[in-house]
Amino acid sequence: MRPNLLVLALLAATPFAAQASATWTTPAEASGFHTTPSYADTLAYLRRVVDASHGQVSMQPFGTTPEGRPMMAVVAAKDGDMTPDKARAAGKPIVLLQAGIHPGEIEGKDAGLMLLRDFAVTGKLAHLLDHAVLVFIPVYSVDGHENAGPYYRINQNGPEKMGFRGQSQYLNLNRDYVKADAPETIAWLKLWQAWQPDLLIDIHTTDGADYQYDLTYYTEDARKLPPSIAAWQARVIEGEAIPAYEKMGHLASPYLEFKDGRDPTKGIENFGSGPRFSTGYAAIRNRAGLLIETHMLKPYAVRVHGTYDIVRAVFDGINKDPTALTKASKDADAWAAALAATPDASVAVTFKMDPTPKPFTLKGYAFTQTKSDISGDTWIQYEPTKKKTYAIQSWLALQPDVAAPLPAAWAIPPQWAVVIQRLDAHHIPYTTTTQPVTVPATQDQLTEPRWAEKPFEGHHLLRDVAIAPTAQTVTLPAGTVIVRSDNADAVLTANLLDARAPDSLLRWGYLDAIFEPKEYGEPRVMEALARKMIAENPGLEAEFDAKVAADKAFADSPRARLSFFFEKSPWYTAQKVGAYPILRLDNNALQQAK
Structure with missing residues (x-):
């Protein structure tokens, strides 16, 4: 009689179990992945997860958008390690996972809701954060997310409505990491400083060609990274997480930037990430970074599930050896701090394509090429019912190109407040002189400036300039900012301040006035x-x-x-036109300027 009672009990309980499971269906799942929820509905779901998580999930605002919306971060961890101090004391690596920096590319948000639910509520992924802490931004560009419509991403297969690529001031936040124009970026930099994550994962949807892969990924070239970070990424992301992802039934590839979009057989190349991008910024902060690009033509459900699976694969890799990631970060900071002590110290700020390609197998589709009577160009059309493999060449590898000299310190006269404000935004430490001091310095003389004809992200970029270092004896006024290079921020500071760096404040146009003579002759x-x-x-x-x-x-x-x-x-x-005001000091000058 007992077995029959057990069966009856199980049968009776089944509807309730199903109902309980159904109540945790995410909004995207409930729509069959035809739609993605509003920001309000997203936060409402997350609050339910927080309430049911038994203290393993919390939500906290970290900023306010230009239109007044709260920017929210979700923290998830076990053992009460819910703050930066507790996470570091426990030796747990911190992973910053962000979605919706381009709100039309929103898989990361919906996958994140599923991941948090399965970690904290259903128990399906209860092990996800055994040895790590997750900081999750469900929607980074909140104003852009709420400016949703059906006509923003012509290349993309769902959801029905998508957010707008720019935030409310029409800035692309994934070009703003260094110049930090947007309020959202300032808030993000504070969040970064508070948590100092060991890994940044940025979720996107790609544009471009059609191919079999449901996901492509990008990590910065090893030559852009501290050695410890390059080694960790190669071992855990490329060596473990990507193969594990494919074992789940997916197909992945390194990011596919074709040399000629009209003919994939001509090969692929590195798309040229720099510090203005998420992974490029992580690199100059001495941290690991992973860019995820789901394929825009795959159904939204496939893209969300793919994001879910790649993130859990990365966490599985971290959980196998969490100290490897925290040690890689620690070693990377020590590496950066020691750079200035080397003879003729410098930091590569631009990179060029390695001229020697490597063979690459592209899992694509058959395609046709037609001479267009509309554009006059070649029109490529893919045939996604016909899978085809191509043996092509890859120019993904990079080599260092232009190097910025790394002084003992940089000196910034106090009148250049716009520069000092950016130092503060990036939380770069500095001291200030208390009285005038005369010191030897190196100053770059800039000539032949050439600007872009059209604005980009609200600026006319300085595309080219001739740079001639000159030895000077200068008097630094009281209040001059002194930024040392013997710390973990050395690479970041060089990219921000050196005239050679393509994302420096000079190149973004914040010092254009130095090129303007104020006195003329008739x-x-x-x-x-x-x-x-x-x-x-x-x-x-x-x-x-x-x-x-x-x-x-x-x-x-x-x-x-x-x-x-x-x-x-x-x-x-006499007008000193083109005299770059950010000076480089050697050790002797630095001692005098204290």
Whole structure:
């Protein structure tokens, strides 16, 4: 009789178990992955998870958007390790998982809800955070998320409505990490500083070609990274997590940036991530970074489940040896702090393609190429019912290119508040001088500036400039900011302050005024000045005549012809046009400037 009673009891309990399970269905799951929830519904679901988590999940605001919405982070951990101090005391690596920096690419949010539910409520992934702490941003660009519509991502297969790529000030937050224009970025940098994560995972949906893979991924090239971070990424992400993900029934590839989008057989190359991007910023903060790009043409359900599976695969890899990641971070900080002590210390700030390609097997589709009568270009059309494998070449590897010298310290006069404000945004430590001090310094003289013709992220980028280091004796006024390089922020600071760095404040246009002379000469005065200079220096006339002969635009411009002489005169050089105000100090100068 007992077995029959047990069966009856199980049968009676089944509807209630099913109902309990159904109550934890996420909004995206409930819609059959046709839709993704609003921000309010997302937070409502997360609050339910928090309430049911027995203290393993919490929510905390970390900022406010320009339109006044709260930016929320979710912390998940076992054993009460819910704060940065407790996490570090427990020796647990901290993983910052962020979704919705591009709100139309929102798989990370819906996968994150499922992951948190299965960790803290259903117990399906109860082991997920045995040895790690998760800090989860369900929606980074909240204003962009709420500005949803059906026509934002022409390349993408669902959900029905998608958020807008820019935030409410039309800034792309995944180009803002260094310049930190957006309030969201300032808030994110505070969150980063508080938690100092060991790994950043940034979830996106790709654009571009069609192929079999449901997911592509990107990690920064080893030459961009501290050695310990490069080794950890190679071993755990590429060596363990990606193979584990594929064993779950998925297909993954390194990020596919085709050399020619009209012909995939011409090979792939590195897309050129830099510090303005998430993984590039993690790299200059001496941390591991993983970019996830689900494939835009796969059904939304496939993309969400793929995100769920790759994240749990990464955590499985961390859980096998959590101290390996925390040690990699510690070693990376020590590596950065020691860079300035090496002879002729420098930091690579640009990278170029390794000219030697490697073979790569592309799991793609058949395609046709047609001469377009609309664009006049080649129109590629894929045939996704016909799988095809291609043997192509890969130029993913990079080599260091331009290096920025690494001084003992940088000196920033107090009037350059815009620079100092960015140091504060990135929480870079510095001291200030209390009285004027005269020291030897290296100052870069900048000439031949060339700006982009069109704005990019609210700025006209300085595309090119000639840089000539000059030795100077300068008097630093009281209040001059001194930023040392013998600390973990050395690489970050070099990328922010050095004129050679493509994402430096100079290149973003914050110091454009140094290229503007404030005093000019009238043409009648410069005519006389030119003749006087030629009389005193006959070789100058030959130089002028050669430029007239070689440069028609110059020859046809009376202003340019007169400026040739004015810019070589003391009336111009006294204005110090192009003198880069951020100075480099050696150890002796640093000791004097304390």
